[in-house]
Amino acid sequence: MRRKWFTLLIGTAAVAAMALGLSAGIGSAGPSEAEQGFKIYLLPKNLGNPYFNASHQGAKAAAKELGDTITYNAPTEASGTKQVPFIDTAVRQGYRAIIISAADANAVAPALKRAQQRNVKVITYDADTVPSARTAFVSLPDFKSVGEAQIEWLGSQIGYRGEFAILSATAVAPNQNQWIKYMRAAIRKPKYRNMKLVKVAYGDDNDTKSAREAQALLQAYPRLRGIISPTTVGIAAAARVLTQAKKCNVRLTGLGLPSQMRRYVKSGCVRKFGLWNVVDLGYVAVHTAHAVIRGTVTGRAGQSYRAGKAGRRTVGKNGVIIGVPPFAFTRANIDKFKF
Ligand code: RAM
Numbered sequence: 001m002r003r004k005w006f007t008l009l010i011g012t013a014a015v016a017a018m019a020l021g022l023s024a025g026i027g028s029a030g031p032s033e034a035e036q037g038f039k040i041y042l043l044p045k046n047l048g049n050p051y052f053n054a055s056h057q058g059a060k061a062a063a064k065e066l067g068d069t070i071t072y073n074a075p076t077e078a079s080g081t082k083q084v085p086f087i088d089t090a091v092r093q094g095y096r097a098i099i100i101s102a103a104d105a106n107a108v109a110p111a112l113k114r115a116q117q118r119n120v121k122v123i124t125y126d127a128d129t130v131p132s133a134r135t136a137f138v139s140l141p142d143f144k145s146v147g148e149a150q151i152e153w154l155g156s157q158i159g160y161r162g163e164f165a166i167l168s169a170t171a172v173a174p175n176q177n178q179w180i181k182y183m184r185a186a187i188r189k190p191k192y193r194n195m196k197l198v199k200v201a202y203g204d205d206n207d208t209k210s211a212r213e214a215q216a217l218l219q220a221y222p223r224l225r226g227i228i229s230p231t232t233v234g235i236a237a238a239a240r241v242l243t244q245a246k247k248c249n250v251r252l253t254g255l256g257l258p259s260q261m262r263r264y265v266k267s268g269c270v271r272k273f274g275l276w277n278v279v280d281l282g283y284v285a286v287h288t289a290h291a292v293i294r295g296t297v298t299g300r301a302g303q304s305y306r307a308g309k310a311g312r313r314t315v316g317k318n319g320v321i322i323g324v325p326p327f328a329f330t331r332a333n334i335d336k337f338k339f
Contacts, residue, residue, distance in 0.1 A: 038068045038097065038293050040286060041090035045103040045127065045173075046078040046205060050257055051232040051278055052101065054339040055126070058282030059099070065308055066290050071095070078170055078205040080104025087111040091118050097289040099138075101126035104172040109133040121292045125285035125323065127174045135292050135299040136319040138285040140175060141276055141326040146255075147182025147230075149328070151192055153253040153272050154226045161194040162225030165217045167238055167254075169205040169231040179230045179255075198224070203234045210237035218247055229254035235273060239264040258329055258337035265334050276324040279339050284310050284323040 042059050044052035056072045063070045071090075075082035080103040088111060090098050098115060102108050102124055112122045112133040122129075125138040140146065154164055166183065168176045180200060187195050198221050203210025210233055217224060218241070227242075227250060229235035235256040242248050248269040256273045264270040287307035291297040296305050299319035307313045313321050329337065 038066075038290060039093075039095045040068050040070050040289050041086075041095040041098045042070050042072045042282070042285075043083060043086050043090070043098055043100040044072075044074045045083075045101045047074050047076050049078075049205060049233060050260060052126075054257065054278040055101075055282030055285070057339070058279035058284075059286045060282075061279075062283045062286035062290075062308055066286070068286065068290060070286065078103045078173070080107030080172070083108050084111045087115055091115045091120050095120060096293045097121040097123060099123045099125055099285050099289050100129070100134075102129040102174055103127070103170065105129045105174045107172075121289065123285060123289045123292055125281060125288075128320075129174075131318050134319070136288055136297060136315060136321055138281065138288050138323040139320050140281070141322065141324065143175070143178040144182045146274070146326060147179040148186045149274060149326070150179065150228050150230060150254055151183050151186040151195070153274070153328070154228050154251060155192055155195055157251040157253070157271060158195070158225040160192060163196050163198045163221055163223050164226040164228060165198055165221065165224060166200045167210060167213055167217065167227055167229040167231075167234040168200055168202050169234065171202050173205070173231075176230050183228065183230075203229075203231070203237060205231055205233040207233055207237050210234045211241050214238040214241040215245070218242075218245060218250065224250050226251040226253070228252075229256075231255060232257045232260065232275070235270075236260040239270055243267065243269050256329075257339060258334050259339060261329065262334050265329065265331050272328060272330050274326055274328045276326050277337075277339065278324075280310060281324045283308065284313065284321075288313070288321060288323075 059070050109130045122134040123136050124134045128137040201213040203213045227238055229238050235254040238252050252270050253273050255275050284307045291305040297303050301317050303315040315321055
């Protein structure tokens with residue numbers, strides 16, 4: 001699995017070029033009259049998160065091609081309960097589809113089911129709810145590979161030995177919990193058995209809280225060799241804390257936005273981290289929502305559709321569609337990425 005992830009990372013120059021082309025908004029597909037004009041509500045986990053702002057860029061590019069309109073709104077706090085009123089508003093205001101990154105898989109499910117009963121199509125992207133509350137999930141790259149890759153990125157920087165901590169998002173964040181599950185499984189393998197996970201801390205995808213948690217880790221674990229932060233908010237806050245505390249000997253990796261991490265890679269504080277093209281994720285999500293509204297995609301495994309310039313996508317088991325391939329960023333390539 002890990003091999004597949006690295007092969008993808010290193011070997012797919014063509015995919016990367018395509019992804020970057022999309023980010024730059026090159027070209028336009030041109031809709032037919034019958035396909036035009038759907039109102040789509042894009043509901044990320046929270047506002048003020050540059051990761052989701054990047055997904056909004058891609059969503060707008062797709063909507064422009066399709067003639068759809070996008071409303072982008074969410075609570076300021078990454079909370080499933082706080083997303084519920086936004087779901088209800090979208091239903092009341094006659095949106096044809098809601099694309100949501102679920103801050104909490106269970107908390108949003110009843111409201112999403114109510115939306116479906118009112119004939120509003122529900123698509124998840126980035127973070128999933130329960131399958132019965134949505135038609136399809138436009139997924140991140142395979143969770144197992146991404147979880148295992150983060151253990152390898154840290155392990156390779158600390159000689160596969162010593163204490164490390166995880167700085168996550170919220171305790172109920174669906175995608176972070178998936179990655180952490182696979183990280184815990186990975187460190188049971190012989191290669192990683194001298195790596196000891198001492199704590200999983202939660203910064204709640206809030207910059208201030210994430211920084212506070214990173215500081216607390218440094219204080220509580222003086223022998224800490226590394227931190228894995230599988231959230232773009234957490235890794236950026238932790239990089240700042242390590243830099244300010246002059247503790248860059250504690251290796252930091254995880255999932256980050258190149259635009260937020262570039263300076264720490266250049267300074268040498270961070271050597272390697274990963275993500276995917278989140279602009280493209282938003283782009284594919286809107287193309288998927290459009291196909292669901294039109295009835296081309298009903299969530300049945302094997303259905304295939306065209307996600308604009310991103311090419312064809314096929315619905316997998318349980319309505320899961322892999323939206324984007326992964327990337328790893330280092331000093332050698334970080335300047336190529338604009339998001
Ligand atoms: C944060 C959010 C998002 C996640 C990324 C990696 O921006 O938690 O859901 O996918 O990190």
